[in-house]
Amino acid sequence: GAGVSQSPSNKVTEKGKDVELRCDPISGHTALYWYRQRLGQGLEFLIYFQGNSAPDKSGLPSDRFSAERTGESVSTLTIQRTQQEDSAVYLCASTDLMSSYNEQFFGPGTRLTVL
Amino acid sequence: AQSVSQHNHHVILSEAASLELGCNYSYGGTVNLFWYVQYPGQHLQLLLKYFSGDPLVKGIKGFEAEFIKSKFSFNLRKPSVQWSDTAEYFCAVHGGTSYGKLTFGQGTILTVHP
Numbered sequence: 001g002a003g004v005s006q007s008p009s010n011k012v013t014e015k016g017k018d019v020e021l022r023c024d025p026i027s028g029h030t031a032l033y034w035y036r037q038r039l040g041q042g043l044e045f046l047i048y049f050q051g052n053s054a055p056d057k058s059g060l061p062s063d064r065f066s067a068e069r070t071g072e073s074v075s076t077l078t079i080q081r082t083q084q085e086d087s088a089v090y091l092c093a094s095t096d097l098m099s100s101y102n103e104q105f106f107g108p109g110t111r112l113t114v115l
Numbered sequence: 116a117q118s119v120s121q122h123n124h125h126v127i128l129s130e131a132a133s134l135e136l137g138c139n140y141s142y143g144g145t146v147n148l149f150w151y152v153q154y155p156g157q158h159l160q161l162l163l164k165y166f167s168g169d170p171l172v173k174g175i176k177g178f179e180a181e182f183i184k185s186k187f188s189f190n191l192r193k194p195s196v197q198w199s200d201t202a203e204y205f206c207a208v209h210g211g212t213s214y215g216k217l218t219f220g221q222g223t224i225l226t227v228h229p
Binding site for chain 2: 003004018035040041042044045048056059091093103104105106107108109
């Protein structure tokens with residue numbers, strides 16, 4: 001597609017439920033990132049995928065968070081047993097490290113509200 | 116660890132005023148620096164970037180930023196703002212072998228009154 005897409009755009013869930021967020025990167029982009037933006041704060045790095053390399057999971061805040069990516073396509077971010085502090089906008093970005101080094105293209109985000 | 120500090124949380128200006136948004140980072144090695152902008156209801160988008168060379172970089176919509184290595188700063192400037200510049204601005208840094216992940220500042224909300 002023309003840009004990074006994310007779904008759903010909004011998600012309201014109850015505390016303790018699991019949620020799955022989806023990201024479709026720009027076609028051909030080898031690198032994919034997930035960030036979290038809490039209200040009034042900057043973006044916080046969560047996880048990074050680059051091709052077939054092992055993902056950099058250093059930003060995941062707890063073992064309730066996990067993410068997968070198949071090849072150079074769609075990625076899903078899963079949050080298990082959601083807590084109220086997980087409420088945030090979850091942003092996905094992709095980049096082609098060969099042609100536009102580190103210029104990350106962002107999706108519209110998924111706004112997660114945990115009640 | 117890298118960190119980025121943006122000095123102002125909210126800046127309010129009138130049209131035609133000059134703008135300077137401060138950004139300081141902490142990282143001792145080679146860095147790549149970015150300013151991203153998020154207009155109301157829109158995605159984050161790249162405003163400008165510095166990789167190497169001329170420390171004064173020009174971006175879209177008349178914005179520019181100056182990399183001052185000795186001050187670990189990358190301030191964003193625009194000589195004359197417009198109402199359409201109302202947005203949130205984020206400074207970000209990539210350094211070392213962090214595989215491309217960006218460290219962002221907390222953002223500055225710019226409100227421009229017509």
